[in-house]
Amino acid sequence: MPLLDARDMLAFPGGDNSSDTVIGNVHFNLTTLNHWNYTLFSNGTLSNGSWCLLTFEPYTPTYVLSNGTFLNVTWCWSPTEPIGVRAGVGIGYAVLFAVALVLTSVNLTKHGKLHLPAEKRFWPIGRRWQWYWAAAVCATAMISLLTGVDVDRYFLPELPIILTSFFWYLMQICAIALVWEAVRHWGSWMERQFIDPDPFSLRQDDGRSKVELYVPLFFYLFLWLNFFMIVPRNWGAIQYQRYPQQTLDVAAPSATDARFKAAAFLLAVCWLITTFSLRHSIKYYCPRNRGIFNRIIGFVRYTPLRFMLIVPLAATIVAYQALVAWHFEYSPLKVDGLTAAIYAGGYTPALLIVFVQAIIGFMNPNEDLELQRQRRVRGRELDREMGVVLKPSWWRRMNGEHMDPNASMRDRLIRNVQEISGNKPTAPTIEVPPNAAGRTNEPVEMTPVSPSLASPPITSPPLEPYTGRSERRREERARELAAGLLFPEAAHNSATAAARRRQELMMDGPPPPSYTDTVSNAQTASNLQPSTVARSLSAQSSGSTNQPPQQIRSMLDV
Structure with a gap:
């Protein structure tokens, strides 16, 4: 691809002899330039179609070798012009x-x-x-x-x-x-x-x-x-x-x-x-x-x-x-x-x-913060329509509803139990050594209750540990034990209701006779036939459960 138009081409200026030319006050071998097809253009560049270099001062090359290589050369694609x-x-x-x-x-x-x-x-x-x-x-x-x-x-x-x-x-x-x-x-x-x-x-x-x-x-x-x-x-x-x-x-x-x-x-x-x-x-x-x-x-x-x-x-x-x-x-x-x-x-x-x-x-x-704000606005609007009046933030602290972030898990469980049982504290409890009567002092700003007016302690029927093989029933019994420790009043009410239901079921009539009594009566009765006695004895399950299961060795045993 030509770099410039053919109309811009110039002849090499004369030098000391026929094989010499002067470009930018520097002598070059004209024979070498012609051998490598270099052309001089009017804008001060020297090119052979593949290489292009500047010939005007201060970018004029100093020497050209016989293989067409220039020394101290500045290419045409160099940032030599000022910023426009x-x-x-x-x-x-x-x-x-x-x-x-x-x-x-x-x-x-x-x-x-x-x-x-x-x-x-x-x-x-x-x-x-x-x-x-x-x-x-x-x-x-x-x-x-x-x-x-x-x-x-x-x-x-x-x-x-x-x-x-x-x-x-x-x-x-x-x-x-x-x-x-x-x-x-x-x-x-x-x-x-x-x-x-x-x-x-x-x-x-x-x-x-x-x-x-x-x-x-x-x-x-x-x-x-x-x-x-x-x-x-x-x-x-x-x-x-x-x-x-x-x-x-x-x-x-x-x-x-x-x-x-x-x-x-x-x-x-x-x-x-x-x-x-x-x-x-x-x-x-x-x-x-x-x-x-x-x-x-x-x-x-x-x-x-x-x-x-x-x-x-x-x-x-x-x-x-x-x-x-x-x-x-x-x-x-x-x-x-x-x-x-x-x-x-x-x-x-x-x-x-x-x-x-x-x-x-x-x-x-x-957007997330804006969505939270819109939800708060809708919540306040719904509270206003339902007549709910929210108390200010200082109300919870003044009424003892503020949870101490440094409180232990035991203190939090006790606080939850007190809230469920209706005994909401109004101030944090201060643990002090027992007094002369062997009891700890009451919480701060709490009026002590007279012993004669105090309600009896809540006791729930003890739950016996489950000894069966059902994993689900064992987990249910463990949850019941944990609920009884955390919420004694609820456990007491549940146990009381279960006992009351069991008592109501027993009021319908006497329980059915046991299988042992049936078998003993069948053996002592003289008017029963031998086949009846045999059937009564076969109904007894104590012998079959105590013996190992029968091993079937062939289809004839079935």
């Missing part, structure tokens, strides 16, 4: 994107933190995606702007213009994804507030849920199609802008080909899907309006201020990408393109979207 307008403005924008990245990180920490258990329908990653995309916008923009500095400084365009263009397109994709995730998550947050009072107010198999399932899939389908139209391509043709005719013949057709035009169309589809998602959320989670004009007014009325700013900015991104796909002179891919158009349409909308998101993020509370 495009690079200076780009540094300022890079600083602003760095500030936006810091604000995005703070908002990610604030809104990504969990204060409630994670729910299956509302994963924490869902509300963090918008901040992840915002960070990606800032990172790609900073790379594009910082590499754009070398676009002005390189003597001939090369790798910096490719990196600038590549990361600029990635920034556009991330900015559209940021707006989409902000809109999608707002709808999810509205749904979460809608079903929090009543989880069964919205069905999970209706048209609304199906739309919310498939719309994100369609959005990311078209977004990835936009990505594949732009990124996997030959970017090398963008750098061939070393003279005007080369720009028109190589760079401009490559930057405005059919793939870039199709990518702009796919990005427009993504914006339309984002707008549809916003309309869907307003339709189902905001008050409904009747009529076409009322729906339009309601759509504008219930759209949050944030979306009234960032959705039009996203449309500006789509429009500018379509503009540069047809007009190369306004494109960031052009080395000497229009700077005002590049920054006004290429970088400013994405920067404003990130800053709007960051400012609104600082103004809005964490």
Whole structure:
């Protein structure tokens, strides 16, 4: 690929002899230069189509070897030029994107933190995606702007213009994804507030849920199609802008080909899907309006201020990408393109979207905390409707209901038993040595009860340990023993009720005779037949249980 037009070629200046030439006050072997097909151009470069070096001072080489190698050489793709307008403005924008990245990180920490258990329908990653995309916008923009500095400084365009263009397109994709995730998550947050009072107010198999399932899939389908139209391509043709005719013949057709035009169309589809998602959320989670004009007014009325700013900015991104796909002179891919158009349409909308998101993020509370606040408000409203008056926080401490965090487990169990039995303490008990009567002092600020008026101690019938083979019955008996120790009054009432029921069952009549009495009567009766006695004896189970079980050795024993 030629570096410059043939009209810019110059003849080598004469030297001391026919095989000598002087370039930049340095003598070179003309025979060697002609052998390796080097050509001198009017812009002060020396090139053979593969190598290009600067010949003007102070970058003039000092010597050329017979194999065509130059000593102390400076290549044409070196940052030798001063920073221009495009690079200076780009540094300022890079600083602003760095500030936006810091604000995005703070908002990610604030809104990504969990204060409630994670729910299956509302994963924490869902509300963090918008901040992840915002960070990606800032990172790609900073790379594009910082590499754009070398676009002005390189003597001939090369790798910096490719990196600038590549990361600029990635920034556009991330900015559209940021707006989409902000809109999608707002709808999810509205749904979460809608079903929090009543989880069964919205069905999970209706048209609304199906739309919310498939719309994100369609959005990311078209977004990835936009990505594949732009990124996997030959970017090398963008750098061939070393003279005007080369720009028109190589760079401009490559930057405005059919793939870039199709990518702009796919990005427009993504914006339309984002707008549809916003309309869907307003339709189902905001008050409904009747009529076409009322729906339009309601759509504008219930759209949050944030979306009234960032959705039009996203449309500006789509429009500018379509503009540069047809007009190369306004494109960031052009080395000497229009700077005002590049920054006004290429970088400013994405920067404003990130800053709007960051400012609104600082103004809005964490969603879990906001949900807790709404639950407290609903609880107070329900208490007011039911006539429940909640006592202030100091009431529990004044009435002895404050639990000491340093209390032992024994003190807590005693306190629970006292509350169940109705003996709520009004102050903590102070353990003191026994008095002269052999009893411990009463709790502080408690009037002692007269012995004659004191109620007898609660005693419950002792529970005998279970000796059977049933594991379930053994566990039940263990629980009964534990309940009797922790709650003696309840155990006493339960044991008393069980004894009373057993006594009522015994009042129906005498118990049936035992099998032993039946067998003894059968043996002593003289009027019974031998077969009757045999049947009575066979009914006795004491002998069969004391003997080992019968071993069956064949079918004849059955």
